[in-house]
Amino acid sequence: MATLNLKNIKKVYPHSGDQKKAKKKAGEPEKKVNLQVTDEGVVAVQEFSLDIADKEFIVLVGPSGCGKSTTLRMVAGLEEISGGELYIDGKLMNDVEPKNRDIAMVFQSYALYPHMTVYENMAFPLKLRKTPKDEIDKRVKEAAEILDITQYLDRKPKALSGGQRQRVAIGRAIVREPKVLLMDEPLSNLDAKLRNQMRAEIIKLRQKINTTFIYVTHDQTEAMTLGDRIVIMKDGFIQQIGTPQEVFDHPANLFVAGFIGMPQMNFFNAKLLCEGGRYSVSVGGCTVELSEEKQKNLAAHSAGAQDITLGVRPSHMVLAKEAGNTLAATVEVSEMMGSEVHFHANAEGKDVVVIVPTMNAEGEHIESFRAGDQLNLTFSGNVCHVFDKDGKNLEF
Amino acid sequence: MSEPNTALKKPVSVKKVILRLLLYFVVLDVCIITLYPYFAMLCTALKSRAEIFSPNGTVLPITALWSNFIDIWSRAPMARYMLNSVLIAGGSTIIAMLCGIPAAYALARMKFKGQTAFLGVIIVSQMFAPVVLLIGIYKVMLSMGLTDSILGLIFINAAFNQAFTVWLLRGTFMGISAEMEQAATIDGCTRVQSMMKVLLPVAAPGIVTTLIFIFINAWNEYTVALCLISTDGFKPLTVGINTFNGYNIIEWQYLFAASIFAIIPVVILFMCIEKNLVSGLASGGVKG
Numbered sequence: 091m092a093t094l095n096l097k098n099i100k101k102v103y104p105h106s107g108d109q110k111k112a113k114k115k116a117g118e119p120e121k122k123v124n125l126q127v128t129d130e131g132v133v134a135v136q137e138f139s140l141d142i143a144d145k146e147f148i149v150l151v152g153p154s155g156c157g158k159s160t161t162l163r164m165v166a167g168l169e170e171i172s173g174g175e176l177y178i179d180g181k182l183m184n185d186v187e188p189k190n191r192d193i194a195m196v197f198q199s200y201a202l203y204p205h206m207t208v209y210e211n212m213a214f215p216l217k218l219r220k221t222p223k224d225e226i227d228k229r230v231k232e233a234a235e236i237l238d239i240t241q242y243l244d245r246k247p248k249a250l251s252g253g254q255r256q257r258v259a260i261g262r263a264i265v266r267e268p269k270v271l272l273m274d275e276p277l278s279n280l281d282a283k284l285r286n287q288m289r290a291e292i293i294k295l296r297q298k299i300n301t302t303f304i305y306v307t308h309d310q311t312e313a314m315t316l317g318d319r320i321v322i323m324k325d326g327f328i329q330q331i332g333t334p335q336e337v338f339d340h341p342a343n344l345f346v347a348g349f350i351g352m353p354q355m356n357f358f359n360a361k362l363l364c365e366g367g368r369y370s371v372s373v374g375g376c377t378v379e380l381s382e383e384k385q386k387n388l389a390a391h392s393a394g395a396q397d398i399t400l401g402v403r404p405s406h407m408v409l410a411k412e413a414g415n416t417l418a419a420t421v422e423v424s425e426m427m428g429s430e431v432h433f434h435a436n437a438e439g440k441d442v443v444v445i446v447p448t449m450n451a452e453g454e455h456i457e458s459f460r461a462g463d464q465l466n467l468t469f470s471g472n473v474c475h476v477f478d479k480d481g482k483n484l485e486f
Numbered sequence: 487m488s489e490p491n492t493a494l495k496k497p498v499s500v501k502k503v504i505l506r507l508l509l510y511f512v513v514l515d516v517c518i519i520t521l522y523p524y525f526a527m528l529c530t531a532l533k534s535r536a537e538i539f540s541p542n543g544t545v546l547p548i549t550a551l552w553s554n555f556i557d558i559w560s561r562a563p564m565a566r567y568m569l570n571s572v573l574i575a576g577g578s579t580i581i582a583m584l585c586g587i588p589a590a591y592a593l594a595r596m597k598f599k600g601q602t603a604f605l606g607v608i609i610v611s612q613m614f615a616p617v618v619l620l621i622g623i624y625k626v627m628l629s630m631g632l633t634d635s636i637l638g639l640i641f642i643n644a645a646f647n648q649a650f651t652v653w654l655l656r657g658t659f660m661g662i663s664a665e666m667e668q669a670a671t672i673d674g675c676t677r678v679q680s681m682m683k684v685l686l687p688v689a690a691p692g693i694v695t696t697l698i699f700i701f702i703n704a705w706n707e708y709t710v711a712l713c714l715i716s717t718d719g720f721k722p723l724t725v726g727i728n729t730f731n732g733y734n735i736i737e738w739q740y741l742f743a744a745s746i747f748a749i750i751p752v753v754i755l756f757m758c759i760e761k762n763l764v765s766g767l768a769s770g771g772v773k774g
């Protein structure tokens with residue numbers, strides 16, 4: 091039950107002697123994260139601005155080391171904010187102790203108190219707030235009911251499975267009815283089946299409690315299914331903020347386009363053509379005129395003809411009946427998935443994935459292809475994405 | 487452990503059996519060498535004075551004189567010595583822990599300039615044998631008027647064990663996920679509360695182990711006590727036992743009987759540590 095405003099938040103981890111040594115030892119090859127390094131230290135998060143509405147479910151998503159946890163920990167007060175302002179319900183929180191922010195957090199490692207029973211774990215935050223005993227009892231039992239852990243209340247965390255521990259951790263966070271509930275990859279320690287189940291539980295939980303959520307994950311499925319809005323991060327910068335549909339349909343840049351969506355979006359080296367004020371894209375032997383919406387957006391940014399990276403999602407690739415205005419591709423691998431087939435093919439020297447349903451609407455089997463077969467691919471002008479040399483979507 | 491498990495075991499090769507036997511042989515030798523002095527001590531404690539000095543004596547006493555264990559209590563103020571030892575060991579343990587826990591916490595959980603150097607200094611302070619420092623210690627105690635006092639020994643023993651305490655506790659604290667305390671601060675604890683209510687209970691096995699180690703060290707301390715204490719009523723057991731080591735005669739049977747009393751608490755405490763080391767109290771709070 092709270093609004094959050096993050097204004098230009100920044101986090102710098104100061105250099106320490108130990109780290110420099112460690113870096114030298116580790117060497118360069120393992121350079122997946124390209125965080126900016128200044129004289130002050132490593133900039134883990136910068137220019138992070140976001141307004142979160144009451145009861146909104148925000149998901150922070152991005153590859154490992156992009157600064158998701160750091161952002162969350164700054165909101166929690168576990169990490170000092172190096173720059174910018176954090177407001178909860180309009181009050182500046184930068185220098186407020188975690189215990190006075192009225193937030194709760196679920197850690198990736200659960201961080202349960204091993205010397206306390208499940209009941210004591212969940213009662214702990216209430217006890218510290220001097221809640222009356224019967225009130226504590228009522229609330230703990232309610233939360234246990236919601237999370238289906240009533241029968242484990244007398245156990246120590248040691249005697250619980252991973253999924254049960256996770257429920258206790260969530261229980262401990264919700265008994266207090268906090269203004270903001272922070273979750274840092276709460277499901278990443280669970281196996282695939284349990285993860286799906288818990289994901290559904292979190293969606294249900296959300297309907298039962300009135301709280302603003304900030305949820306960190308590196309799993310895009312979790313991000314897409316849980317979030318009202320998704321914040322996609324990379325190297326300490328926000329890449330895009332939007333609803334799951336928005337970021338899927340209109341990725342702001344190459345990174346977001348590649349990160350969201352499974353299998354990954356196909357990318358081609360292509361040309362943007364502009365003839366008589368009409369935009370079209372040309373890749374291989376295939377020229378496609380863009381949709382009206384895209385025409386408008388490109389014109390608004392007065393984009394000129396140029397070399398581009400063209401992005402088309404695998405499910406948006408269409409098989410043409412015969413060669414013509416099409417892109418030729420050679421099938422390398424075909425994966426039967428049941429209701430659809432994934433063809434991995436080579437076109438224009440790039441790997442392309444094409445998803446084809448196995449049956450058409452009338453229930454007739456669509457012809458199948460084997461390795462070495464030739465495909466004639468095309469796509470429509472409203473589902474392709476046009477990125478400039480720097481990876482920026484030209485429509486933005 | 488269980489039956490089917492042994493049944494499933496592969497047949498053991500001859501080479502392995504020989505290696506095993508060799509290993510047992512070595513272990514047995516080591517045991518005999520380390521345990522024999524204690525055995526000899528017990529045997530001597532049970533002999534009469536005449537038997538100890540008899541030329542054709544045996545290792546085992548001919549008749550076990552259990553009365554030696556009773557006699558020592560009247561021949562020397564053993565109870566007083568024991569009480570002093572308990573006071574000194576207990577007092578120094580409490581002081582060492584009170585100072586060591588905050589220091590170890592700071593070293594484990596906070597970052598500050600010169601941390602590595604500080605840890606190095608602590609280690610170095612542990613390198614000197616007490617004898618080397620004796621004159622300095624005596625001068626310091628003299629200036630504080632604590633030369634011939636139990637309180638002085640409490641401080642000295644606490645100081646001797648400080649380095650060890652800080653290192654051991656720092657290791658224990660570092661082995662415990664900081665996220666547990668962070669969760670506590672979010673749940674409503676202050677930093678101190680999160681330490682008292684979460685870190686210390688979770689670190690209990692490590693703390694108890696450290697505690698017992700300090701107690702045993704202080705209990706066994708001899709050199710400084712010998713030099714600083716002159717009043718008989720302030721002597722700890724280690725020094726007091728020397729009463730039986732007189733100017734003219736050494737009463738071996740009493741000396742050893744008293745020594746056995748002196749090592750009993752140590753043995754019991756060591757057994758406690760072992761139990762604590764095995765118990766996995768800290769497990770289960772964070773992911774497997």
Ligand SMILES: Nc1ncnc2c1ncn2[C@@H]1O[C@H](COP(=O)(O)OP(=O)(O)OP(=O)(O)O)[C@@H](O)[C@H]1O
Pocket residue numbers: 103104123125132134152153154155156157158159160161308
């Ligand atoms: N205490 C620290 N000192 C220095 N650098 C740090 C510290 N903590 C984190 N970092 C750096 O900050 C960056 C962001 O870390 P963060 O934990 O926020 O990543 P993340 O997005 O949560 O990744 P993951 O998905 O792996 O949890 C990382 O590259 C990390 O190396």
Ligand SMILES: [Mg+2]
Pocket residue numbers: 158159160274
């Ligand atoms: Mg993280």
